[in-house]
Amino acid sequence: xxxxxxxxxxxxxxxxxxxxxxxxxxxxxxxxxxxxxxxxxxxxxxxxxxxxxxxxxxxxxxxxxxxxxxxxxxxxxxxxxxxxxxxxxxxxxxxxxxxxxxxxxxxxxxxxxxxxxxxxxxxxxxxxxxxxxxxxxxxxxxxxxxxxxxxxxxxxxxxxxxxxxxxxxxxxxxxxxxxxxxxxxxxxxxxxxxxxxxxxxxxxxxxxxxxxxxxxxxxxxxxxxxxxxxxxxxxxxxxxxxxxxxxxx
Amino acid sequence: xxxxxxxxxxxxxxxxxxxxxxxxxxxxxxxxxxxxxxxxxxxxxxxxxxxxxxxxxxxxxxxxxxxxxxxxxxxxxxxxxxxxxxxxxxxxxxxxxxxxxxxxxxxxxxxxxxxxxxxxxxxxxxxxxxxxxxxxxxxxxxxxxxxxxxxxxxxxxxxxxxxxxxxxxxxxxxxxxxxxxxxxxxxxxxxxxxxxxxxxxxxxxxxxxxxxxxxxxxxxxxxxxxxxxxxxxxxxxxxxxxxxxxxxxxxxxxxxxxxxxxxxxxxxxxxxxxxxxxxxxxxxxxxxxxxxxxxxxxxxxxxxxxxxx
Numbered sequence: 156x157x158x159x160x161x162x163x164x165x166x167x168x169x170x171x172x173x174x175x176x177x178x179x180x181x182x183x184x185x186x187x188x189x190x191x192x193x194x195x196x197x198x199x200x201x202x203x204x205x206x207x208x209x210x211x212x213x214x215x216x217x218x219x220x221x222x223x224x225x226x227x228x229x230x231x232x233x234x235x236x237x238x239x240x241x242x243x244x245x246x247x248x249x250x251x252x253x254x255x256x257x258x259x260x261x262x263x264x265x266x267x268x269x270x271x272x273x274x275x276x277x278x279x280x281x282x283x284x285x286x287x288x289x290x291x292x293x294x295x296x297x298x299x300x301x302x303x304x305x306x307x308x309x310x311x312x313x314x315x316x317x318x319x320x321x322x323x324x325x326x327x328x329x330x331x332x333x334x335x336x337x338x339x340x341x342x343x344x345x346x347x348x349x350x351x352x353x354x355x356x357x358x359x360x361x362x363x364x365x366x367x368x369x370x371x372x373x374x375x376x377x378x379x380x381x382x383x384x385x386x387x388x389x390x391x392x393x394x395x396x397x398x399x400x401x402x403x404x
Numbered sequence: 405x406x407x408x409x410x411x412x413x414x415x416x417x418x419x420x421x422x423x424x425x426x427x428x429x430x431x432x433x434x435x436x437x438x439x440x441x442x443x444x445x446x447x448x449x450x451x452x453x454x455x456x457x458x459x460x461x462x463x464x465x466x467x468x469x470x471x472x473x474x475x476x477x478x479x480x481x482x483x484x485x486x487x488x489x490x491x492x493x494x495x496x497x498x499x500x501x502x503x504x505x506x507x508x509x510x511x512x513x514x515x516x517x518x519x520x521x522x523x524x525x526x527x528x529x530x531x532x533x534x535x536x537x538x539x540x541x542x543x544x545x546x547x548x549x550x551x552x553x554x555x556x557x558x559x560x561x562x563x564x565x566x567x568x569x570x571x572x573x574x575x576x577x578x579x580x581x582x583x584x585x586x587x588x589x590x591x592x593x594x595x596x597x598x599x600x601x602x603x604x605x606x607x608x609x610x611x612x613x614x615x616x617x618x619x620x621x622x623x624x625x626x627x628x629x630x631x632x633x634x635x636x637x638x639x640x641x642x643x644x645x646x647x648x649x650x651x652x653x654x655x656x657x658x659x660x661x662x663x664x665x666x667x668x669x670x671x672x673x674x675x676x677x678x679x680x681x682x683x684x685x686x687x688x689x690x691x692x693x694x695x696x697x698x699x700x701x702x703x704x705x706x707x708x709x710x711x712x713x
Contacts, residue, residue, distance in 0.1 A: 171667060172532045181536050249504070250513045273649065278531055279516045281504030284474065288508035293475050293579035296501045299642065309583060313642045314497040315651070320583040321473065333632065333649060334642065370513050373526065373539040381674055384695035390708045393680065396696055401678045403600070403657040404624060404713065
């Protein structure tokens, strides 16, 4: 079985973002970028399935400018076999990304597509579900466990009330939650090897997709600030403040 | 302006998240249909009909919708979508699973997790774990939207008498089936709807020590949450996680115990009215957002707090 993994280049999760002074967007100049943490979990899961003999090839794909090849190389160093970059400006909308990925999936014909459940920049949580819709495939979102069977995949999902397990036919889409696995670190030899693995660049036009969005970003503002309050010296003082000042208990 | 809202329920009870989503819908217009898709869920439709904000309840009672499988319910919604200008669902795991699928089937984008309605086509939504608020405008023919429950005050649950219209639905696409679920059962209030939340972090040390929080929570009628660190460490189950990728809460009182305050955690609770932080590390970032900070050992403080409440 072939596995397709879609990944996104995002701001490193440790970096605190700042809104630009003109409020047109957040300021990403000279900010450390990384593989989206959920995408990293998706790559790791694909590698584990290959190591377990349940997959024979892992193709990793990203949509964006040349800079995202850095994250594709990271995925290759973690164990993906080859990479595809679809050449667009950075940050196309989710539906365009899903349309591009759907065309790649139609060509590559994977048994399974793995994606992170959300990117930590736009926090949309929608590309995997949209891809499933466009391909008319089943979806197992927010996966914290999965078992590949002969003709399907069983996915345990993190839901608001606890866990839910669903059985999907193949081919299927799975989006990963935090506790599906703990990604490995790429070893130095693997990082070197990854530089020689194939990386193809495809234009959206070659896939018959026009990247255009009906969503316009009008402005970006910082959230309402929250000032640090006071330190209290004892439990008695805390209870007194909550009762008499804040009046919340 | 015709608005379709997807109800959140468990085939027995209409969930509070629906009432917050209806509040967002009411800012868009007054012609609001509420879809109750499920199986043997007449009781939910009856509750929905009492919500004064709802003009009409659409009841789709079908075994294929029993467990809210996105493949089936999306097909159902697609069949009902014509004529609606807006389709809304709560930003719960059910809504987040379903609605992007609906949007893609309709050939439109989705606006995720909106926190304010600016106009019929313009909305605010948090991005970057709530460190920035984007204002976005959609020119899509249908606006497909998930709604952040904590950002809208729930509409009244009773007092209305909407009509219930049964919609037939052949929507079993046979791509997925429900195998089972493990749902947490608790007598405490639901995390996202509680007036008071007590949360524990890595500082709790282990799962048994969460007893200290349960004891205080029970005195306050509070729900108990956790940071990602505590969930990852296996102290407590995932449904208790508060944060960017867990649950969003905005109670009147949030008590963070042994939580350092990573930005991903703050994203899930910083809209709380009053925040209390209890941590022995006075440099912990949680103190920067806390109204009342107590630098102390939680193992000494929590039993004392329980006693004095």
